Amino acid sequence: MRISSREFLYLLVIKGGMNDKGSGATIFGVAKALGVSTASAYEEINHLIKKGFVERRDGGIFITDEGIREMNSLIRAHRVVETLLVRAGIDPDKACELARMFDYALPEEVVDKLYEYLGRPSKCPHGRDIPSPSS
Numbered sequence: 197m198r199i200s201s202r203e204f205l206y207l208l209v210i211k212g213g214m215n216d217k218g219s220g221a222t223i224f225g226v227a228k229a230l231g232v233s234t235a236s237a238y239e240e241i242n243h244l245i246k247k248g249f250v251e252r253r254d255g256g257i258f259i260t261d262e263g264i265r266e267m268n269s270l271i272r273a274h275r276v277v278e279t280l281l282v283r284a285g286i287d288p289d290k291a292c293e294l295a296r297m298f299d300y301a302l303p304e305e306v307v308d309k310l311y312e313y314l315g316r317p318s319k320c321p322h323g324r325d326i327p328s329p330s331s
Contacts, residue, residue: 198273199266201300203249205230206240207267210250211259220256268327273307274299275320275327280310288321304329 199207209229214221227237241257244250249263259267274295281291308329311317320326 198300199270203244204267204270206244207249207259207263210257215258220254220258222256269304270300272327273302275324276307276311278320279314279317282321291321
């Protein structure tokens with residue numbers, strides 16, 4: 197499964213902005229962080245719950261292990277594509293921008309093949325870790 201760029205942004209805010217600090221996210225907090233209405237945030241969070249990427253517990257919204265796996269999968273795709281583009285001669289910042297246009301649409305099999313083709317890089321051009329396929 198591959199998450200959309202919108203789903204990724206929500207998961208990133210829920211996990212990085214709130215769960216990593218030890219608290220559950222709130223619909224209001226997510227809406228404020230993303231600059232969307234609370235109704236839009238409510239709708240998207242319910243969508244993410246149905247997909248099993250987040251759950252409501254302890255009075256807040258928390259990312260699930262499945263949600264973390266999906267986030268890492270998209271991060272991996274982005275960083276592998278970014279690495280390929282830089283090796284093809286594109287500026288790292290431009291490569292990052294271009295990779296965002298389609299990284300979420302690539303099947304994992306393609307990302308895996310590109311990763312192997314590139315010699316299994318451990319870091320992207322910006323020095324960030326490339327998650328392993330099982331992360």
